[in-house]
Amino acid sequence: MRLLFVVIGFLWINLLSAQSVSISPANYDFGKVEFWKNDTAVFVFENKSNREMYFLPTASQKDLWINYPSRAIQPGEKFRLPVYYYTASKGSFFRKFEIFTNLNSIPISLEISGNIVNIASNALTQCPIFSPAEDPSRLDFTQQFQIFNSISSLPVTGVELKLTSKKHQYRTSKSNELGKSKLDMNLGLYNVTIQNGNYQSFDSIVYINRNTGPLVFWLTPIEKPATPTMVFIDTIKPTFYVKAEPTLKEFGPEMVNGKLSSTRFKPNNIVILMDVSGSMKDANKFVMLKRSLGNLINVLREEDQVTILAYNAKVRTVVSTIKVLDPKAIISTIDTVRAGGLTYGAECLSEALSVLNDLYNPSANNQVILATDGMFDFRELKEKELLQLIKKYSNSDRKLSVLGFGTDNTASKFLGKMAIEGKGSFYHISAQTNVEQLLIDEIKSQSIK
Secondary structure (H helix, E strand, O other): HHHHHHHHHHHHHHHHHHEEEEEEEOOEEHHHHHHHOOOOOEEEEEEOOOOOOOOOOOOEEEEEOOOOOOEEEOOOEEEEEEEEEEEOOOOOEEEEEOOOOOOOOOOOOEEEEEEEEOOOOOOOOOOOOOOOOOOOOOOOEEEEEEEEOOOOEEOOOOOEEEEEOOEEEEEEOOOOOEEEEEEEEOEEEEEEEEEOOOEEEEEEEEEEOOOOOOOEEEEEOOOOOOOOOOOOOOOOOOOOOOOOOOOOOHHOOOEEEEEEOOEEEEOEEEEOOOOOOOOHHHHHHHHHHHHHHHHHHHHHOOEEEEEEEEEEEEEEEEEEEOOOOOOHHHHHHHHOOOOOOOOOOOHHHHHHHHHHHHHOOOOOEEEEEEEEEOOOOOOOOHHHHHHHHHHHHOOOOOOEEEEOOOOOHHHEEEHHHHHOOOOOEEEEOOOOOOOOOHHHHHHHHEEEO
């Protein structure tokens, strides 16, 4: 009898857990994919409990990346969880994985499946943030370093760096005439020290992995007492090192067959937020916006991804997150949108930024493009809070650019502030503005490799 109560209690707990969260779909089927480009599977979670929900992140895997949110999911809120699959194999695949939350006593089991005909040349075959268990006999990556004089800003030559962790100890070769050196090494937390008789000792703690990028260190020269010397005047100018500008030959053309060049530009993950309030009907604003969006969609490639949202009093989805496989269909959908109603832009922009965050791709240009004609009406989110939110996202490589239609100077100033905090661009659109190329040039500038 006691065992029976235990079993009933366990089943009751699991039933309550299942009721606290709903997921759609449980299996994401990509179907037949002619060219696999690390397409995104999106699972929609809904918090049906009366408590905040937190996802419990697990370690990254070689073939799978789950883009967990960094915030709590509020009661009643829906959240889109993007999942990326990486493979070098063609044919049918089936991948099962588990999600853990604070509301569920047992893991949530999800599945992705599909049939890959070909692997695109620019597809990743391994998760970019995957960190395998460290093998001391294997060097994971090559790390680059560069050293400058903190007073003159010139490169420092002939200097070695010593890197020490609990497991490893390395010493670089001497820095070259550009102050550069490199080292084959394993990831880890390192104590970096530099000892040189002409400079003050340097000591720093740095976590280094394959995604760290070149590390730059600045050395402070040691002031030596002046001694009588014979002075010779030399008319030779000092050498300054300037990185040469890339040539067209090195990178190739910007456009290939009417599309953005995959050689020149990173993949794009774009969320477009359109103001469809009644005032956007005036002075052909909405017509100009649709024209500019249509031109942009036409030059995007199959590896580019767009989400199009419209807002007045609330946000609605015009085009769900989709790869640009059929530009004409996307443009036709945009053309069906009509303007009308009030504007509550602050909360709507917050939602668009949240969508971009959910779909974040570390190897792409992640950007929200806001198109509006006036000042936001604030209900719950205030001006200062909105700017802080935009800055928070932009510091995590999620940019915001703004197209401002109309003649309201106060509104234009605020929209410009938003673009600055969003590390994007602000364009003031008037009747004389050439909108044909505007968004294309913006995406080029933000996605260039």
